[in-house]
Amino acid sequence: MKIESAKLIVCSPDRNFVTLKIVTDEGIYGLGDATLNGRELAVASYLTEHVLPCLIGRDPFQIEDIWQYLYRGAYWRRGPVTMSAIAAVDMALWDIKGKALNTPVYNLLGGKSREGVLVYTHANGADIAEAVDSVQRHAAEGYLAVRAQSGVPGVASSYGVPKSGKPYEPAERGLPSESLWSTEKYLNFVPKLFDAVRKACGEDLHLLHDVHHRLTPIEAARLGKALEPYHLYWMEDPTPAENQDAFRLIREHTVTPIATGEVFNSFWDAHDLIRNQWIDYLRMTIVHGGGITALKKAADFAAVYQVRTGFHGATDLSPVTMAAALHFGLAIHNFGIQEHMPHTKLTDEVFPHAYTFNAGYMYPGDAPGLGVEIDEALAAKYPYQRAYLPIARKLDGTLTDW
Numbered sequence: 001m002k003i004e005s006a007k008l009i010v011c012s013p014d015r016n017f018v019t020l021k022i023v024t025d026e027g028i029y030g031l032g033d034a035t036l037n038g039r040e041l042a043v044a045s046y047l048t049e050h051v052l053p054c055l056i057g058r059d060p061f062q063i064e065d066i067w068q069y070l071y072r073g074a075y076w077r078r079g080p081v082t083m084s085a086i087a088a089v090d091m092a093l094w095d096i097k098g099k100a101l102n103t104p105v106y107n108l109l110g111g112k113s114r115e116g117v118l119v120y121t122h123a124n125g126a127d128i129a130e131a132v133d134s135v136q137r138h139a140a141e142g143y144l145a146v147r148a149q150s151g152v153p154g155v156a157s158s159y160g161v162p163k164s165g166k167p168y169e170p171a172e173r174g175l176p177s178e179s180l181w182s183t184e185k186y187l188n189f190v191p192k193l194f195d196a197v198r199k200a201c202g203e204d205l206h207l208l209h210d211v212h213h214r215l216t217p218i219e220a221a222r223l224g225k226a227l228e229p230y231h232l233y234w235m236e237d238p239t240p241a242e243n244q245d246a247f248r249l250i251r252e253h254t255v256t257p258i259a260t261g262e263v264f265n266s267f268w269d270a271h272d273l274i275r276n277q278w279i280d281y282l283r284m285t286i287v288h289g290g291g292i293t294a295l296k297k298a299a300d301f302a303a304v305y306q307v308r309t310g311f312h313g314a315t316d317l318s319p320v321t322m323a324a325a326l327h328f329g330l331a332i333h334n335f336g337i338q339e340h341m342p343h344t345k346l347t348d349e350v351f352p353h354a355y356t357f358n359a360g361y362m363y364p365g366d367a368p369g370l371g372v373e374i375d376e377a378l379a380a381k382y383p384y385q386r387a388y389l390p391i392a393r394k395l396d397g398t399l400t401d402w
């Protein structure tokens with residue numbers, strides 16, 4: 001089998017997605033997600049101009065060799081644009097191999113290690129009462145794990161809370177919006193939120209919280225300690241992780257489990273965090289981390305240190321990545337949990353898929369390959385629209401981490 005052609009499909013069914021389609025001379029094709037929220041066209045151009053011409057004529061079964069060709073062969077290593085482009089090719093090749101061998105991708109990764117993939121979803125509210133209500137509604141839908149975020153009194157717009165009435169979707173069309181942030185008000189508030197959520201929801205529901213890189217290490221340590229009575233499943237991105245050593249300090253002060261890595265694009269971003277056991281869950285995602293091939297190696301390394309996966313699964317990852325993550329999560333031994341922020345109905349129509357949700361778990365389905373399609377005619381009706389994630393400023397105007 002040979003790769004005959006490849007193309008990019010850039011569309012915006014409620015939000016932007018970049019999808020790679022690789023077609024073989026036997027008519028089998030594979031899909032890969034190349035979406036990098038707010039910088040979509042850079043990855044599309046990287047693929048179209050620099051990668052796709054190198055793929056024509058290659059054997060799509062040589063997934064490892066093609067990965068090395070694109071990684072080492074570029075000479076310039078790592079970075080979110082490069083790694084998302086490599087990931088798209090990698091996903092498409094696993095999809096092709098599964099279809100060619102008539103088996104779901106999880107079977108190519110070692111087979112089922114469990115029956116279903118535990119997922120968590122997002123709950124949020126403008127205040128504590130609304131947030132508690134939102135957690136309870138998601139628990140009633142069957143979720144066994146829920147991330148809780150709430151508006152903070154005195155802070156105009158908190159992370160994870162939608163503008164009134166809308167579903168939460170951080171990417172906004174037009175230029176980046178600006179939100180305001182106060183660490184002091186947030187730190188005083190969050191323990192009250194989780195006190196209320198635990199009282200209302202009982203001990204069994206898994207509760208998660210995303211700090212979204214906004215604290216210093218010592219502030220994060222304080223938050224982790226304050227949240228211990230509510231036994232969170234994890235505290236996410238407590239501090240920016242460019243300096244991996246920062247997590248040592250947090251770890252020395254609290255037993256609240258820590259998850260990080262949704263913005264990582266290479267195993268090396270997580271290397272110290274894992275080998276020093278400073279984190280409990282790795283949030284890297286297949287699309288931004290170089291694909292299934294790269295993440296399998298990272299997960300296997302993490303397994304040695306009892307670090308489990310908790311992959312990113314916000315709507316800025318397309319259904320193609322969601323499917324890849326579910327096959328991956330079903331197969332690997334050190335799977336922890338998978339984020340599930342459901343896509344809109346329109347997105348799901350553009351990307352019909354075999355995966356399903358039932359009673360707190362997701363299932364990739366048994367379709368050969370990844371089990372995701374793209375309706376190209378429908379996609380064409382929703383052309384790309386420039387959009388960005390917001391930026392954040394402190395109350396005095398200083399730009400801070402969103």
Ligand SMILES: O=C(O)[C@@H](O)[C@H](O)[C@H](O)CO
Pocket residue numbers: 037170171210212262312313314315316339389
């Ligand atoms: O954990 C999450 O889902 C968030 O941090 C989102 O990924 C972020 O808002 C970008 O979309």
Ligand SMILES: [Mg+2]
Pocket residue numbers: 210212236237262
């Ligand atoms: Mg996050």
